[in-house]
Amino acid sequence: xxxxxxxxxxxxxxxxxxxxxxxxxxxxxxxxxxxxxxxxxxxxxxxxxxxxxxxxxxxxxxxxxxxxxxxxxxxxxxxxxxxxxxxxxxxxxxxxxxxxxxxxxxxxxxxxxxxxxxxxxxxxxxxxxxxxxxxxxxxxxxxxxxxxxxxxxxxxxxxxxxxxxxxxxxxxxxxxxxxxxxxxxxxxxxxxxxxxxxxxxxxxxxxxxxxxxxxxxxxxxxxxxxxxxxxxxxxxxxxxxxxxxxxxxxxxxxxxxxxxxxxxxxxxxxxxxxxxxxxxxxxxxxxxxxxxxxxxxxxxxxxxxxxxxxxxxxxx
Amino acid sequence: xxxxxxxxxxxxxxxxxxxxxxxxxxxxxxxxxxxxxxxxxxxxxxxxxxxxxxxxxxxxxxxxxxxxxxxxxxxxxxxxxxxxxxxxxxxxxxxxxxxxxxxxxxxxxxxxxxxxxxxxxxxxxxxxxxxxxxxxxxxxxxxxxxxxxxxxxxxxxxxxxxxxxxxxxxxxxxxxxxxxxxxxxxxxxxxxxxxxxxxxxxxxxxxxxxxxxxxxxxxxxxxxxxxxxxxxxxxxxxxxxxxxxxxxxxxxxxxxxxxxxxxxxxxxxxxxxxxxxxxxxxxxxxxxxxxxxxxxxxxxxxxxxxxxxxxxxxxxxxxxxxxxxxxxxxxxxxxxxxxxxxxxxxxxxxxxxxxxxxxxxxxxxxxxxxxxxxxxxxxxxxxxxxxxxxx
Numbered sequence: 044x045x046x047x048x049x050x051x052x053x054x055x056x057x058x059x060x061x062x063x064x065x066x067x068x069x070x071x072x073x074x075x076x077x078x079x080x081x082x083x084x085x086x087x088x089x090x091x092x093x094x095x096x097x098x099x100x101x102x103x104x105x106x107x108x109x110x111x112x113x114x115x116x117x118x119x120x121x122x123x124x125x126x127x128x129x130x131x132x133x134x135x136x137x138x139x140x141x142x143x144x145x146x147x148x149x150x151x152x153x154x155x156x157x158x159x160x161x162x163x164x165x166x167x168x169x170x171x172x173x174x175x176x177x178x179x180x181x182x183x184x185x186x187x188x189x190x191x192x193x194x195x196x197x198x199x200x201x202x203x204x205x206x207x208x209x210x211x212x213x214x215x216x217x218x219x220x221x222x223x224x225x226x227x228x229x230x231x232x233x234x235x236x237x238x239x240x241x242x243x244x245x246x247x248x249x250x251x252x253x254x255x256x257x258x259x260x261x262x263x264x265x266x267x268x269x270x271x272x273x274x275x276x277x278x279x280x281x282x283x284x285x286x287x288x289x290x291x292x293x294x295x296x297x298x299x300x301x302x303x304x305x306x307x308x309x310x311x312x313x314x315x316x317x318x319x320x321x322x323x324x325x326x327x328x329x330x331x332x333x334x335x336x337x338x339x340x341x342x343x344x345x346x347x348x349x350x351x352x353x354x355x356x357x358x359x
Numbered sequence: 360x361x362x363x364x365x366x367x368x369x370x371x372x373x374x375x376x377x378x379x380x381x382x383x384x385x386x387x388x389x390x391x392x393x394x395x396x397x398x399x400x401x402x403x404x405x406x407x408x409x410x411x412x413x414x415x416x417x418x419x420x421x422x423x424x425x426x427x428x429x430x431x432x433x434x435x436x437x438x439x440x441x442x443x444x445x446x447x448x449x450x451x452x453x454x455x456x457x458x459x460x461x462x463x464x465x466x467x468x469x470x471x472x473x474x475x476x477x478x479x480x481x482x483x484x485x486x487x488x489x490x491x492x493x494x495x496x497x498x499x500x501x502x503x504x505x506x507x508x509x510x511x512x513x514x515x516x517x518x519x520x521x522x523x524x525x526x527x528x529x530x531x532x533x534x535x536x537x538x539x540x541x542x543x544x545x546x547x548x549x550x551x552x553x554x555x556x557x558x559x560x561x562x563x564x565x566x567x568x569x570x571x572x573x574x575x576x577x578x579x580x581x582x583x584x585x586x587x588x589x590x591x592x593x594x595x596x597x598x599x600x601x602x603x604x605x606x607x608x609x610x611x612x613x614x615x616x617x618x619x620x621x622x623x624x625x626x627x628x629x630x631x632x633x634x635x636x637x638x639x640x641x642x643x644x645x646x647x648x649x650x651x652x653x654x655x656x657x658x659x660x661x662x663x664x665x666x667x668x669x670x671x672x673x674x675x676x677x678x679x680x681x682x683x684x685x686x687x688x689x690x691x692x693x694x695x696x697x698x699x700x701x702x703x704x705x706x707x708x709x710x711x712x713x714x715x716x717x718x719x720x721x722x723x724x725x726x727x728x729x730x731x732x733x734x735x736x737x738x739x740x741x742x743x744x745x746x747x748x749x750x
Contacts, residue, residue, distance in 0.1 A: 156700065168396065168704030175697045192694070201540060207477040208466040227466055228389075228459015230399035231477050234688065237540035239695045242396040243459065246388040247704065287388045292459030349539060 119319050120309065123332055128307050130325035136215040140299055142313075143322040143336040144191055145358040150318055151176055151189035158315035159193075162300060164274035166283065167247040171297035172312055173239075191320070193312065194219060194240040194297035195345070195353030202232035202241065211294070217326075217354050218299050220277065223289040232294050237349050246291040248283075278302045299323070326354075370724045377721010381456075383714040389459060391714045397692040398685055398709035403457040405680040406719055408531045409560065410450030411484060412553050413673070415528035416561020417443035418491065418520065425494075426517035431586050433579065434745040435565075437498050438572075438734055442564060444491045445730035451484065452722045476537050480530040487527045490520040499737055528554035535683070543609055543620035543687035552601050556676055559594035562587060563645075563672030570665035572740045579744030581656075584665065588649045591672065595642050595649075602637075602679070619690035624682050628708070632678050641675010644668075685709055 130138050151174060159165070159172045175190040196219045203212050203219065210226035213219050233241040248270055256262025273280045276298065281288070300310035308314070313321040324333035336342065337356055344353045383391055394401050417439050423429040424436030455461050467481045494516050502509045532550035539545050566587055573580055606625070609617040624633050648668040652658045689707050696707060734740045 153699070168702055170700055170705075173695060173698045173700045175694060176699060177697055192698075201538075204472075204474045205477060205538075206472055207475045207481060208463075208470045209472040210466075210470075225463070225466055225470060226460065227463040228461075229457075229477065230459065231475070231534075233396070233399045235538050235540055239397070239692055242704070243394070243399055245392060245394070245459075245704065246390040289460070292389060294459075 119322065119332065120314060123309055123313065123322065123324055124307075126324045126328060126331045127304065127309060130328060130331075131304070131307060133325075133327075137327055138216040139326040139354075140196070140217045140304075141324065141326040141333050141337070141354045141356065142193065142196075142299070142310075143333050143342070143356045143358060145318075145320050145322070145336075146188065146190060147358060148318040149174075149189040149191065149320045151187065152317060154315050154317055155191055155312035155321065158311040159297070162303070162311035163276055164270075164272070164283070165295075166244065166270065167249045167251075169242050169244050169295055171240075171242075171295070190345075190357070191312070192238060192240065192345075193299075193355060195238050195351065195355045196297075196299065198352035198354065199350055201235045201237065201349075201351060205231045205235045207231065218301060219296075220298055220301070221290075221294060221296065223277075223279075223281075223293050226289070226293040228292040228294065230294060237346050237351065238353075241294050241296045244290050244293055244295050246287050275302045278305055370728055373720045373724035374728070376717045377719075377724060380714045380717025380719075380721055384456065384718060391712060393710050393712040393715060395704040395706055395709060397695070397705075397707060398688045400457075400684050400688065401709050402681070402711040402715050402719060403453045405684050406677065406723075407450045407453040407457065408553070408680045408684070409673075409677045410446045410453065411531065412528050412557030413560040413564055413676075414443045414447035414450060414487070414491075414557075415524045415554065416557040416559070417446060417564060418487070418524040418561075419528075419558060420561050420565055422517055422521050425498075425513055426521060431579065431583050432744075434577075434743050435569075435583070437495075437737070438568065438739040438742050439565060440491060440495060440498070441734055441737075441739060442568060442730060443561075444488070444495060445726045445733075446564070447484070447488055447491065448729075449722055449726040451488065452726075453719065456718055456722075476530070476533045480527075480534055483523060483527045483530055487520065487523050490516060490523065494520065525554060528557040541687050541691055542614040542616035543690075544683075546605065546608070548601070548605055548608075549683075552605065555594065555597055555601060556679060559591065559598055560673055560676040562591045562594055563669040563676065566591060566669030566672070567666050569742060570662040570669065572734075572742050573662075574741040574743045575660050575662075577743045577745070583744050585653060588652045588665075588668075591668070592646060592649050592653070595646050595672070598679075599638075599642055616687075616691050616693075619693070620687045623686040623690050627686065633682055636678040637675050637682060640671050641678060645671045645675070 153174050156170065156172055156174055160170065163171065165171065172191060172193040175188075175192060177188045177190070179186050179188065196213075196217055198213075198217070200213055200219050203209075206212075206226075207229060208225050208227055210222045211219065211232050212222075228243070230243055233243055248267075250263050250266030250270060253263040253266050255264065257264070259265070270283055273282045275281075276290075278301065281290070283291070300308075300312075303310060309323055310321075313323045322333050322336050324331040326333055326337065328334060333356075336358065339358065342356050342358055344356055347353075392401075420432070421436045421439035421443060423432040424434065425440065455464060458464055464481075467478060468485075471478045471482070473479070494513065497505065497509065497512055497516065505512065529550040530553075532553035535541070535544040536546055536549035569580075569584060569587065573584070606621050610621045612618075624630075645668040648664055648671075652664060652668070658664050689709060692707060695705065731740075
């Protein structure tokens with residue numbers, strides 16, 4: 044006589060055989076449908092990705108423009124890069140660098156600030172490009188506005204006039220630069236700038252008060268080594284050592300990443316911006332992106348009443 | 360005698376303190392300063408302005424004897440000129456340590472930018488320093504060793520030096536007032552204000568010198584101290600009027616930066632600097648003391664009263680410099696303060712650090728000691744008031 048358990052198992056098997064075909068069939072059907080749908084989605088995604096990397100029928104690699112969209116529009120950086128290279132082929136006196144900042148798109152991420160700090164190896168206490176963060180209105184009608192503030196590279200700069208030794212001057216390409224080897228650190232230019240664009244390098248370091256951590260990549264020794272590695276502002280290799288060579292004791296400011304321009308690269312803030320807020324180029328080229336932007340209504344410059352004629356424009 | 364020992368003790372300690380400050384500055388660089396990216400001119404710039412304009416004031420006072428031959432000031436020309444030179448050197452020492460790269464200051468002479476008011480200031484102060492040094496040399500050299508008439512030579516040098524001294528006193532005012540980016544400074548008033556403040560500081564220093572080193576038995580002492588007291592009173596009233604006008608006009612004009620600077624001075628975190636030190640100690644109390652000296656004959660011979668009044672005038676003038684220079688910078692950076700970028704060098708406040716105070720104390724003590732040693736060596740002390748010309 045079978046046991047009660049054995050009997051139960053047999054009964055279960057027969058019961059299962061007797062389950063309405065609708066439920067099992069439904070599950071299978073649904074599973075199949077879902078599977079088809081998933082496969083279809085996957086195929087589509089693969090097709091979309093594959094559009095960038097699928098080899099062409101001819102066997103040659105496609106035009107590798109990784110930021111080209113499916114509609115064929117190019118990222119603005121590509122266009123600005125090409126315009127930059129065109130401008131660099133001209134004599135320097137025929138270039139006129141300018142920047143346009145589209146405030147409608149700035150989200151205040153401060154990536155431009157950090158990119159600048161990283162690119163120019165700025166020490167503690169020195170910042171070239173900071174971002175104003177303004178709140179306005181009263182609840183519930185509140186808003187925030189972000190305004191990046193690099194050096195304005197004015198056409199009528201108050202800073203160049205006051206420098207007692209002519210260490211800061213306007214180049215023919217429109218950039219206002221500082222000769223670190225001539226600057227005496229009087230800070231008169233810092234006081235005269237209406238845009239808070241200039242700072243003083245007092246010789247502070249980020250690694251001060253960093254604890255020692257021998258054998259690790261963190262710790263003061265490694266931090267010092269990182270700081271002492273050279274920067275390449277104005278295409279000059281400068282090491283920051285204990286001797287406190289220039290630019291320690293000098294005024295410092297944004298220079299439109301001249302060292303990058305010389306190598307056919309856009310300024311770090313322009314390249315880094317996640318919102319493509321910054322436009323940079325040659326204002327002497329009427330076909331350039333910046334020339335087009337400057338001609339738009341809604342374009343303005345900060346503190347124009349000061350008569351400084353900035354080369355940085357804002358689209359409000 | 361005991362007072363002399365105490366003063367020498369203080370001077371010695373001050374020199375040691377200054378030596379420590381210089382050591383810290385040389386070994387650590389300017390990162391030891393309390394300055395930041397907004398307030399880039401602080402204690403040292405203010406004291407440079409004080410000493411430089413006081414030097415111009417003392418130079419002007421020395422012309423009363425050496426150029427204009429005023430009988431009241433006969434016998435004071437050389438010592439006032441020496442004090443002017445010492446004060447100017449103290450001022451130039453302050454501006455030298457203030458530079459980020461002091462070893463390159465020579466660039467102002469090699470690569471001068473004549474569009475810069477600061478270039479003109481440096482050249483004018485250098486000219487004044489050279490003129491004063493040459494004058495002192497001529498005055499100290501015995502007449503027989505000079506091929507030309509000494510009096511005429513001195514007079515000629517003073518005629519050249521006097522307008523330069525006046526220009527020098529206003530130079531710092533031009534340096535500040537030409538800055539359109541600083542609404543509080545951008546006033547035509549500053550080039551006028553600084554010479555007047557310089558003259559009052561000069562008179563304050565002269566009061567101290569006369570009170571401490573003056574020969575009270577010399578003929579003309581009483582009259583000279585009375586005239587100096589009255590002149591100082593007039594200058595203090597002029598200072599009050601100028602300060603009041605400057606603050607009123609800046610506030611009334613409504614420019615936000617200028618209004619913010621005025622409010623910072625009057626009601627900001629360092630309000631006591633203006634009300635207690637600049638006005639109370641620097642103007643009101645000296646006015647009372649000097650008025651009592653003028654009205655009470657007996658007080659003229661009590662050197663402590665006059666020396667105190669003179670010291671307070673100088674302290675008040677120094678605080679006035681701090682109030683002209685620092686608040687305008689502290690409030691002009693409101694834009695940046697909306698940025699979340701933070702750090703010690705991006706704070707709006709400025710407090711001089713101990714090394715800054717130490718260097719200033721040391722420089723001041725050094726030039727006091729040098730002045731005293733030179734004056735004693737050249738027999739300029741005690742100051743004897745004479746009628747009818749120089750020694």
